Amino acid sequence: MIERRPIADAVGHLILLLAIFIVAFPIYLAVIAASHTIEGLSQTPMPMLPGSELLVNTAKALFDGPQMVGVSGATPAIVLLGNSLIMAIAIAVGKIVISLLSAFAIVYFRFPLRNFFFWMIFITLMLPVEVRIIPTYKIVADLGLLDTYTGLVLPLIASATATFLFRQFFMTVPDELIEAARIDGAGPMRFFWDVLVPLSRTSIAAMFVIQFIYGWNQYLWPLLIASDYQYQTIVLAIGRLIRAPDAFYEWPVIMGMAVLALLPPVAVVLLMQRWFIKGLVETEK
Amino acid sequence: MEKRVVFHNRFLPYLLVAPQIAITLVFFFWPASQAVVQSVLREDAFGTSSYFVGLENFQLLFEDEYYANSFKVTALFSTLVTTLGLSISLVLAVTADRLVRGTTIYKTLMIWPYAVAPAVAGALWGFVFLPGPGVFAWLLAQMGVDWNFHLNGGQAMLVIVVAATWKQISYNFLFFLAGLQAIPKSLVEAASIDGAGPFRRFWTIVFPLLSPTLFFLIVVNVVYAFFETFGVVHSLTRGGPAKATEILVYKVWYDGFEAQDLGGSAAQSVILMAIVIGLTVIQFRYIERKVHY
Numbered sequence: 079m080i081e082r083r084p085i086a087d088a089v090g091h092l093i094l095l096l097a098i099f100i101v102a103f104p105i106y107l108a109v110i111a112a113s114h115t116i117e118g119l120s121q122t123p124m125p126m127l128p129g130s131e132l133l134v135n136t137a138k139a140l141f142d143g144p145q146m147v148g149v150s151g152a153t154p155a156i157v158l159l160g161n162s163l164i165m166a167i168a169i170a171v172g173k174i175v176i177s178l179l180s181a182f183a184i185v186y187f188r189f190p191l192r193n194f195f196f197w198m199i200f201i202t203l204m205l206p207v208e209v210r211i212i213p214t215y216k217i218v219a220d221l222g223l224l225d226t227y228t229g230l231v232l233p234l235i236a237s238a239t240a241t242f243l244f245r246q247f248f249m250t251v252p253d254e255l256i257e258a259a260r261i262d263g264a265g266p267m268r269f270f271w272d273v274l275v276p277l278s279r280t281s282i283a284a285m286f287v288i289q290f291i292y293g294w295n296q297y298l299w300p301l302l303i304a305s306d307y308q309y310q311t312i313v314l315a316i317g318r319l320i321r322a323p324d325a326f327y328e329w330p331v332i333m334g335m336a337v338l339a340l341l342p343p344v345a346v347v348l349l350m351q352r353w354f355i356k357g358l359v360e361t362e363k
Numbered sequence: 364m365e366k367r368v369v370f371h372n373r374f375l376p377y378l379l380v381a382p383q384i385a386i387t388l389v390f391f392f393w394p395a396s397q398a399v400v401q402s403v404l405r406e407d408a409f410g411t412s413s414y415f416v417g418l419e420n421f422q423l424l425f426e427d428e429y430y431a432n433s434f435k436v437t438a439l440f441s442t443l444v445t446t447l448g449l450s451i452s453l454v455l456a457v458t459a460d461r462l463v464r465g466t467t468i469y470k471t472l473m474i475w476p477y478a479v480a481p482a483v484a485g486a487l488w489g490f491v492f493l494p495g496p497g498v499f500a501w502l503l504a505q506m507g508v509d510w511n512f513h514l515n516g517g518q519a520m521l522v523i524v525v526a527a528t529w530k531q532i533s534y535n536f537l538f539f540l541a542g543l544q545a546i547p548k549s550l551v552e553a554a555s556i557d558g559a560g561p562f563r564r565f566w567t568i569v570f571p572l573l574s575p576t577l578f579f580l581i582v583v584n585v586v587y588a589f590f591e592t593f594g595v596v597h598s599l600t601r602g603g604p605a606k607a608t609e610i611l612v613y614k615v616w617y618d619g620f621e622a623q624d625l626g627g628s629a630a631q632s633v634i635l636m637a638i639v640i641g642l643t644v645i646q647f648r649y650i651e652r653k654v655h656y
Contacts, residue, residue, distance in 0.1 A: 082472070086461075087462060090458045090459075090462050091432055091462065091465065092460065093454070093455070093458050094455065094458055094459060094465075097451075097455050097473070098469070098472045098473065101472075101473065101476055101529065101532070101533075103491070104487035104488055104490070104491050105488065107486060107487070107491055107498060108487055108490065111490065111496070116545075119496055120494055120495075120496065121496070122496065123496060123498045123500075123501035123502075124496035124497070124498065126498075129395065140506075152650050153626045155507040156617075173477075175382075176382045176386070177381045177383065179379045179380070179382065179383070180379060180380045180382075180383040180384075182379055183375075183376040183377075183379035183380045184380070185366055186366060186369055186370050187369055187370055187371075187372065187375070187376035187379075188369055188371075189373075189377070190378045192376070192448075195380050195384060198385060198387055198392075199384075199387060202387055202391045203643060204636070204640050204643050205391050205395050205636065205639070206590050206639065208590045208591075208593060208612045208635070209398075209612075209615070209632050209635040209636045209639060210394040210395050210397075210398050210621075210632055211395035211616055211619055211628070211632065212398070212401075212619040212625060212628055212629065212632070213393070213394035213395070213398050213401065213613055213629070213632075214390060214394040216394075216397070217367075217389065217390065217393060217394055217397075223646050232386065232390070233386070235386055236383055236386040236390065236391060241383065249366070253366065253367050253368045256366075256368050256370075257620050258367055258589075260368075264372040266372060266375060267368075267375075269370075275373060275623070291477070291478050294480065295478075295479075295480035295481065295482075295483075297480060297481065297482045297593060297594035297597070297598075298593050298594070298597075298616065301544075301597070302620070306578045313480040313483055313594070314481050314482070315483055316480075316483055316486045316598065317482040317485070317486070317594060317597055317598035320485075320486045320489055320490075320598055320599075321598065321599075321601060329490070329496065332486075333486075333490060336483055336486045336487060336490075339480065340478070340479045340480070342482070343478035343479070344475045344478045344479065346478065347474060347475055347477060347478040348471065348475060351471060351474070354474070355474075355537060358534070358537065359537075359538075359541060359600070
């Protein structure tokens, strides 16, 4: 800091505290809503202090789901959370594995079509699911993958960002290591497993956080693929429930579900904050 | 940049890239080409056969007042989300950067909305603005506003802008803060010795040095507002009321799945692809410039 300005400092802290309060406010309200009975919530405005029903409503959301007439949405959150977890982990792990392999090939081998493959992977950046919705849906349908975990996960696994991140990291690995490995008689795959993968641990962790959140927060794709309630994710269920005609009678349970839907990715970001920021900044380089 | 030392193997590298290339071909290139093909076809009334119609799908699209409306809605929405999100997070980042204590804690407390899904952000803000129990809805009603965002298009737009901006602030904040912390302190100190006050220092030194970050964030935010906010719109407004919040991505989905107009939806996909390619080219131009910078 250049000058000492105690008043400006105090104002600064005040602005940031206010911002943090506003950022947290809707989530605070969701928790409060989940802690009341529907009668307790039916005031205008809703109560601002927690009630006593948080555990009851959370249990209801987890094991029964909201019981609504218009929507056959009575899937218990525990099933939805399980699906989200499967999808998020499978996407994160899948992306990391195939990107490590292709980045390894592109950096450590010279072969015809190498640049062509690199360019092919690169161009997928320009084709987000949102711009090719119907043809992609058709292919998944033709392959018989609607309402399967494979259909939810596989099309989202190709990732240019992860490939770039690993490629960039491999470039910084000293050439002496590969020479040493060669002298010791290690083949390429041995080098990959025993040298390159252990060295990439931090990049892998960073990529895992980013891709876990990406997978958990998918909405459009599960909306297309999972028409069977057994395969729906929790984020998708929230989107459906809040617009249901008789949602009003189930607000405490629905808001409880919304809190359950945001806890896992938020926990991953906060617990793995260091890798998260690294991943975020490095994938955008 | 190339490795000096490499492995030699005739087949292994192909095996290694095979999984990614296979998925890319099946789920990216094939559907993208299908979108282009379908955009010049039309299905007959029974959906049994399709025939070539040239650019008619595009022509119909540009004559369609709902498509023009969707463009306007998207332009308004992405402008609001980008300018609001960037200005709020710039103010917060500048504030956090000049404080000596607490920056790390503020950073931790600011970043987590990044992890909240757009659809869940929509649900949370939808509840805050819900007529009846919603706290903001009540406040607005107290101020004499006739508040019901399910019926009023302008109010619906306001709610999706708030939800989409709220989610993006943490991302912008992190990048602005990183950009600010990378500016050499000596430059700012030198200006201070020359008698420049805080505002003068910000506009003549900090802001120009921050402009690459700003430019990068503008592109990222526009892409976000265009493509990643489907969940916000779908969960909050379903594009309504009366198509007042029907952004382009929502319309592609709606026309293809709900209205079953495959040709029209494919034509829209092709236009969206052109927009993404344009934005990506702009982004890479910028990265090239940064290298020379």
